[in-house]
Amino acid sequence: MNKRNIPISLPVTGEEEWLATKEPLMTGWLTSGPKVREFENLFAERHKVKHAMAVTSATTALHLAVVALNVKEGDEVIVPAFTWVSTANIVLYQGAKVVFVDVDPKTFNIDPEDLKKRITKKTKAIIPVHLFGLCANMDAIKEIAGDIPLIEDGACAAGSGYKGVPAGGLGTIGCFSFHPRKSVTTGEGGMVTTNDDQLAETIKSLRNHGASISEEERHHGAKPYILPGFNLMGFNYRMTDLQGAVGVVQIKKLDKFIDERNQWAGYYKKELGNIPWLKLPQFTSDYQHGWQSFVTMIDESIAPLKRNEIMEKLQQVGISTRPGTHAVHMLDFYKNKYGFKAEDYPGAMAANNFSMAIPLHNRMTAADYEYVVHHLKNL
């Protein structure tokens, strides 16, 4: 087989997205305006939620979620120990305490049994992450959480679902990312979703400096703007209309992208299913996987090489792989500041040490998938 170069991920953007940015550039409406509103409406419709509010990233979406829920010093927020670091950082932004919960390395999501042990009287919120596009076990989490608000970290979960309900409407607040490694992208960008009118109003104000009116009203309103109320201390987390215009084009392609990803995930499962040392994603029909990433686990006790050596070998033939994500308690900042030990979260450590994402994205061709399968089988 001729050598190919297959990146771990590559967004599908092109002429349509490029042309979409023409209108804001020509009209001069560049900050949050009509294109962002259109994107929000399409996103809300697809995810069956009442409110969708565009922001600059999933990190700022998550930050607004904890601010809107009044998370503050003295509060605890439960965060999976295996996730992207910002799921935890945003709790620290508020001066609150991060309480890690272990994950099940079979799903990479919150282990409900461990969650039971982490809840205290100080628990102000729980952040179930829908990692790699697979929703967390929301029924089990809700039963344990009772009245504690749930913030879905759906950074990887645009278009994913659980028991037929789209991500973003499974908890109190949902947060999404449009970073280029996600299924749909606006370059950088994020979305906050909720079905709660009061929270939506707060979040809209918080993303816009705490102002009581939008950018459109402030600059292009029918009446001259004198002074909008500033009832909250807010932030500037506004998405631009250039990004909104790209988002409008992208969100219309989401279901097509996910269908294709599903098809190729099925191909991987069929072709790689009998490699004994390679554990493939497993889940029941309760879960509608969005396949942001296809993440395997290496069983090093029977594998021909260690995980890192396998990744090196694949890189040599042009196949890019990555660990799924990180055990956050072992990242230098968290480990040094709070003195965590690896064994505090064995599920997260296993996922950290043995997970390997292989390429699955909408720019890959059939020959690319065949190439990946060929090299994995021949290791």
Ligand SMILES: Cc1ncc(COP(=O)(O)O)c(C=O)c1O
């Ligand atoms: C689970 C999770 N949460 C949060 C984020 C942060 O997203 P963003 O880069 O849009 O801030 C990511 C990004 O990779 C993620 O995977």
